[in-house]
Each structure stands twice: as structure tokens, then as C-alpha cells.
Amino acid sequence: MRKSEGGFLADYLNQYVSLGELLLTAILIALGVNIMASGLVNTFTSIASYWFIVIGLVICLASISFLFVRIFRSRAQLVVYEGFLVHDMRDNKLIKVPRYRFTEEMNQYFTAAIVENPPEKWTTEPLKHYSTIMDDSEDASTNEGSKQIVREGIEYFLLESLSCHLSEYFNRHAFESDMLYEIKRSDLSENILSNRFLKTISKPMERRWTFMGHKDNDSICASYDDGAMYRKFDLLMPAGTSITRTAEDKLTLETQKFTITFAVRFDAVLSPLPPGFISYYLGINQPNLDVGEYMFEVEVEVRLKFGMLLSGVQRQYYDWIDSFLERLDSEISRDRFFKSIGWDSALTVLQCLNPDDRKRDA
DSSP states (O other), rough: OOOOSSSHHHHHHHHTTOOOHHHHHHHHHHHHHHHHHHHHHHHTTTTHHHHHHHHHHHHHHHHHHHHHHHHHTTSSSEEEEOOOOOOEETTEEEEOOTTTTHHHHHHHHHHHHHHHHHHHHHSSOOOOGGSSOSSTTOOOOOOOOHHHHHHHHHHHHHHHHHHHHHHHHHHOOOGGGGEEEEEEGSOTTTTTSSSSSHHHHSSGGGGOOTTOOOOOTTTTTEETTTTEEEEEEEEEEEETOOOEEETTEEEHHHHHOOOOEEEEEEEEEEEEOOIIIIISSSOOOOOOGEEEEEEEEEEEEEEEEEGGOGGGGGGGGTTHHHHHHHHHHHOOOOOHHHHHTTTHHHHHHHHHOGGGGHHHOO
């Protein structure tokens, strides 16, 4: 969840516009310099005043240290978004949750992958709700393969969300083209393309059997054909930006002013959704043993560089970070989703209208 309504970048830059702090620091530094100067003058006149120099130096160093502590104390922020997904174990598929953008996108990704390039481990190591399965040699099997596939789907969602946000941001305002750089699929390293959804969905149409007869056109951003999906991969970023995989579950974007790291956490941990949601909202009445309600986390760490304070007019090329963090919150946050649909109020009305269902959905 977001911790600051004003935005991390805005709060960071604005907190140093405290006139009182700047004046106090300037006065202390001036005082320290004055004391050191007095000590030096007295020393030249044969008066032993080295302690004046020491005191003045301490005051100056303490003032400068205070200023640097204020600058670097809040350079980094870690934001954790908690979302959820619903899995139908009987049909081994993720269930789309209306108005919850994350699951709507994930449903498209998995449909496209299964149509064109089915992940083998999705069927050989399917997600299973182990708390409901007998622990014997026949039923016990690993689901690590499917968990990794879900992680890759979440990671691809983050990249797509970032790509859309950057395109909207930089196309909305007037920016110098030489200050921007477009990261294309061909610029990605193999370890980033190890993400199966990114590799499959962004693959040029002319090289895919599902789009046979189609020719690549740089102006085509997306195309769909019987479940198959093509989406052009591009990140329009400030010049000098690079993208790397710093760990199996981490991607890092490094710009000249800050770095942003994405980490996906999904271990198939069951996390029950609010009462009545599965049956009323999703219209699923099959036994609970067949439906898995899982939680996942997305960690986004933003670490500002010292150069951000000296950005000047270039700051506008990096101001998108706050609005992007807000976008992720609106697309992923479990709490925000249930609040947006007013589920508590809706459930009360539904239970009043259907008194016979109260016990079933309690």
C-alpha cells in the first residue's frame, strides 16, 4: 500500500524547501567560519587559540553533516502491493475477476500462452491446494513450476503497466526527443527474455504461426487472433536508462536520477477472500476444494540519486514515478479493489435479499 498521499518523489524534493532549516544551517556555518578565523588571527599574533579553530571546525562539520543527513535520509522507499488471484483447480486456469485489472490482464496472458506456446509445467506441475490434498505418494507433487509461471505473469504485467504509463506520460507533454530513449525488445538481454510471457507475446508476428500471413508493422502496438496476442514491447524512458535482471525474481531500471527495482513474491499461499465473494461476485458455486484463493506481493523499491536534487528543468522527465506508483496501487491492491466495489455494503444488501444463503456464505 502507498504510504504517502503526496508521492514519494514530490515529498522528497519538497522537504528540503524549509527556509528555517536552510537559514539555521547557514548561520551555524557562518558562525563556525568566524570562530575559526578568530582562532587563526590569534594564532598569528602569538596567542594560543587552537581551541577556537577546533570549535569552529566542529560547528561547520556538524552543520554540513546535518544537511547531508537530511538529504540522504529518505533517498529510498520500499512500497509493497498485496494482490490476489483465484485459481480453478478443476480446469487448471486462473479466473478473471471483473473490474480487477490485474486478473483481467493475467487471464489474457495465460490464454495467449496456452493457445500458442503452452508452458509444460503448468500442466505437469499444476497449482494445488495442498492443505486440502491427502499427503500420499500419488497426490503429493511439486507445484514450483506453476508458481514460477505465475511469477513471470506478474512480472510481465508490471512491464506492460510501466510501458503504457510511460507512453501516456511522455505523449501528454512536450519533451525533447533527444532526451528520451526507447528500449525495444531487441535491446533486452536473454535473461530478461527468459520471461515466457514477454518472450511469446512480444515476438514479431511474422515469426509466429498464430499470426500467419501478418507482416510486422512498427506502428502496430497490439493485435489479437482467436486468443493469441501480440503486444509490441517498448519502454520510452529518459536517455541513459538501462534494464537488467539483478536476481531471478528482480528487475531493475536504472536512470541517471534514480533506480527502481521490481520484485515478485508468490508462493501459492492461500488467502481467503471476503465471505460471499466467490459465490455472489464471481458466480462460482462449486466446492471450495476446487477454488484456490491466493495472495501475492509486488515490492517496488525506488532509490533516488544525489543528482535528482540538481535536476532543474530535467525533473519533468522523471516526475512520472509518483503517478506510476499510484497506478500500480489502483491495479494491484487487494484492499483498494474491495473498497472500490464497496463489497461490505454490497454483501449486506445481498444477504438481506437472500436470507437462505446466509449460512452458505458465512
